[in-house]
Amino acid sequence: MQIKDSTVLVTxxxxxxxxxxAATLAAAGARVAITxxxxxxxxxxxxxxGAHPIHADVSIEADVLRxxxxxxxxLGPLDVLVNNxxxxxxxxxxxxxxxxxxxxxxxxxxxxxxxxxxxxxHFIARQRGNLVNIASTSALRGAxxxxxxxxxxxxxRGMTECWRAELRPHNIRVFLVNPSEVxxxxxxxxxxxxxxxxxxxxxxxxxxxxxxxxxEMHDRGFTTELTVFATNPRD
Ligand SMILES: NC(=O)c1ccc[n+]([C@@H]2O[C@H](COP(=O)([O-])OP(=O)(O)OC[C@H]3O[C@@H](n4cnc5c(N)ncnc54)[C@H](OP(=O)(O)O)[C@@H]3O)[C@@H](O)[C@H]2O)c1
Numbered sequence: 001m002q003i004k005d006s007t008v009l010v011t012x013x014x015x016x017x018x019x020x021x022a023a024t025l026a027a028a029g030a031r032v033a034i035t036x037x038x039x040x041x042x043x044x045x046x047x048x049x050g051a052h053p054i055h056a057d058v059s060i061e062a063d064v065l066r067x068x069x070x071x072x073x074x075l076g077p078l079d080v081l082v083n084n085x086x087x088x089x090x091x092x093x094x095x096x097x098x099x100x101x102x103x104x105x106x107x108x109x110x111x112x113x114x115x116x117x118x119x120x121x122h123f124i125a126r127q128r129g130n131l132v133n134i135a136s137t138s139a140l141r142g143a144x145x146x147x148x149x150x151x152x153x154x155x156x157r158g159m160t161e162c163w164r165a166e167l168r169p170h171n172i173r174v175f176l177v178n179p180s181e182v183x184x185x186x187x188x189x190x191x192x193x194x195x196x197x198x199x200x201x202x203x204x205x206x207x208x209x210x211x212x213x214x215x216e217m218h219d220r221g222f223t224t225e226l227t228v229f230a231t232n233p234r235d
Contacts, residue, residue, distance in 0.1 A: 001080075001215055003030050003212065004030070005030070006030045006031070007031045007033075007072075007075045007079050008022070008025050008031070008032045008033070008078075008082065009032075009034075009078055009081050009082065009119075010025075010033070011034075011035045011058050011067075011081075011085035012035065013032070013036065013045065013049075013051065013082075014034055014035070014036030014038065014042040014044075015045065015184065015185055016184030016204055017084060017134060017179065017184055017204045017207050017208070018034065018082065018085065018134075019034070019049070020203070020204030020205050020208040021082055021208040021211050022034045023048075023208070024205065024209065024211070025080075025211075026049050026051055028212060030080075031075040031076065032050075032052065033053075033071040033075055034046055034054070035054045035055070035058065035067055035085065036053075036055070037055070037056075037057050042054075042055055052075060054067050058107055058111030058114065058115055059103075059107045059110060059111045064115055067118075068119065068122065078122055078123070080129075080130040080131075080215060081115060081119040081130070081131050081132070082132045082134065083112045083115050083131065083132065084132075084134040085111060086108045087104065087107060087108070087189050087190065088104065088148070089103070089190060090145040090148075091145055091147070092145055101148045104148040104149055105148070105151075108149070109152050109155045109156060109159070112156055116133075116159070119131060120166075120172070123167070124170045124172070127170055128170075128219070129173075130172070130175070130215060131172065131174045131175065132211055132214075132215070133157075134179070135153045135157050135160070135176050135177065135178050136149075137179070137229070138150040138153040139153035139154050139157040139176075140227070149190075157176055171219070173219070174222075174224075175215075175222060176224065176225040176226070178227040179207045180228065180230060180233075181230065182201075182204060182206070182207060183202065183204075184204060195235055198234055200230060200231070200232055200233050201230055202229075202230045210226055214226060
């Protein structure tokens with residue numbers, strides 16, 4: 001597809017990987033809408049990127065419906081949804097509380113499904129569209145303390161497989177992108193110590209570069225799943 005003059009919606013585009021994706025696609029000439037829950041952070045990111053801000057939480061169904069309506073009203077028919085909003089809670093199984101577990105699933109799984117559902121209705125009507133799900137290498141294997149977050153990303157990967165099978169006959173490309181560790185506010189949001197930046201670590205722009213690349217392929221084909229590791233990360 002051609003990024004220039006396309007319409008893109010990035011959930012969680014107010015920070016981290018989502019903001020980098022939004023900025024990269026906007027710089028390539030796309031009209032971009034971004035969502036987030038923190039209004040001040042959202043507005044600052046939108047102003048910096050030249051994006052349309054939509055104050056919305058993907059885990060709230062009314063917000064999802066409003067997000068899709070507002071994006072199309074402000075920017076035109078949607079070409080790309082990037083399902084990026086997500087966060088983690090990391091606890092041993094024996095300490096996992098139901099509220100934390102369900103909160104992770106509400107955003108990372110239910111929120112992604114609601115956004116994809118609304119985008120898919122629009123894409124099916126147009127017989128074209130692109131759906132990029134930002135999962136994680138946590139979708140590929142388990143690890144200690146990963147009960148909630150890893151399971152949510154396995155679920156997103158599973159839904160991606162289903163949506164791909166359903167939507168290909170409508171010329172809709174469904175991508176899964178699995179970043180490994182990327183330096184963002186993700187760790188801080190999960191209450192984990194923020195690792196110091198060094199040049200061996202992935203940054204949001206690395207993931208944004210790859211998302212742009214897979215979208216730019218001719219619409220006759222697509223990359224089903226892309227996993228991005230740091231080459232030799234040092235702490
Ligand atoms: N960083 C990593 O190492 C890494 C690795 C693999 C995959 N990922 C995935 O990449 C995605 C982005 O993570 P990140 O590292 O960029 O984290 P981040 O820096 O914490 O950014 C997350 C963004 O999502 C927004 N957000 C969170 N919950 C939301 C909700 N319910 N509705 C709407 N917006 C929401 C946040 O803004 P508000 O809080 O203001 O809503 C923020 O803009 C996530 O799905 C994450 O699981 C991250």
